[in-house]
Amino acid sequence: MKDKLLIIGASGHGKVVADTALKMKTWKSIAFLDSDESIIPPFNLEIIGLSNDASRYLEQYDVFVGIGNNAIREKIQDQLELEGASIPVLIHPSAVIGEQVKLASGTIVMAGVVINCYTTVGKGCIVNTSATIDHDNLIGDYVHISPGANLAGTVTIGKGSWLGIGSAVSNNVNITQDCKVGAGTVVIKDLTETGTYVGVPARRV
Numbered sequence: 001m002k003d004k005l006l007i008i009g010a011s012g013h014g015k016v017v018a019d020t021a022l023k024m025k026t027w028k029s030i031a032f033l034d035s036d037e038s039i040i041p042p043f044n045l046e047i048i049g050l051s052n053d054a055s056r057y058l059e060q061y062d063v064f065v066g067i068g069n070n071a072i073r074e075k076i077q078d079q080l081e082l083e084g085a086s087i088p089v090l091i092h093p094s095a096v097i098g099e100q101v102k103l104a105s106g107t108i109v110m111a112g113v114v115i116n117c118y119t120t121v122g123k124g125c126i127v128n129t130s131a132t133i134d135h136d137n138l139i140g141d142y143v144h145i146s147p148g149a150n151l152a153g154t155v156t157i158g159k160g161s162w163l164g165i166g167s168a169v170s171n172n173v174n175i176t177q178d179c180k181v182g183a184g185t186v187v188i189k190d191l192t193e194t195g196t197y198v199g200v201p202a203r204r205v
């Protein structure tokens with residue numbers, strides 16, 4: 001753990017990552033890397049280098065990937081791990097985390113989230129604003145659970161899957177890897193094939 005934090009990506013998701021990190025009051029300073037010169041960084045923070053410059057800062061900074069796309073986040077975090085980066089977990093102070101919950105590095109838990117007991121969340125995940133994950137869930141690496149999604153008890157989500165805003169997953173349901181579950185979709189049965197699913201109940205499109 002270092003006393004400075006570097007966030008890769010200063011656009012929409014990176015902004016919320018920075019906001020969460022500021023609220024944690026854990027780092028003396030926070031800065032961004034971003035290759036897009038047109039971006040004005042939020043909260044008067046600085047962009048100190050290009051997106052692929054992280055290697056130069058690993059001695060001094062904790063590093064967090066603030067990019068919403070699951071596949072891109074995975075690629076960058078995997079490389080950072082190979083280089084020995086210190087990658088924290090970010091938890092907004094308003095989140096409620098149950099007993100025996102495990103959260104792996106590079107995961108962010110945003111404002112208003114509730115994660116109930118005995119759930120495990122893999123690395124590089126986004127648990128977005130006001131999502132709820134109930135007891136005994138197993139969330140794979142690089143999953144994004146969008147704002148307001150609700151997962152009942154004993155749900156499994158495979159690596160790289162994306163649950164859209166306001167979606168719901170019934171208890172004891174398993175969703176395989178790299179699925180996209182649309183906004184407002186209700187999943188009541190296992191999704192065993194990778195694909196895009198929408199509607200109530202969920203159907204593949």
Ligand SMILES: CC(=O)SCCNC(=O)CCNC(=O)[C@H](O)C(C)(C)COP(=O)(O)OP(=O)(O)OC[C@H]1O[C@@H](n2cnc3c(N)ncnc32)[C@H](O)[C@@H]1OP(=O)(O)O
Nearest residue numbers: 146147163164165180181182183184185196197198199205
């Ligand atoms: C902080 C943040 O912003 S986090 C980000 C939150 N964002 C989201 O949650 C967005 C979720 N994304 C969606 O719901 C998208 O519509 C997706 C990923 C499911 C599908 O996107 P695409 O692959 O581009 O599919 P496309 O738009 O072509 O739709 C395919 C069909 O599914 C239907 N469809 C798409 N999304 C939905 C949905 N959420 N519910 C019901 N039907 C849907 C479309 O109407 C279309 O039907 P048609 O073939 O009869 O015309």
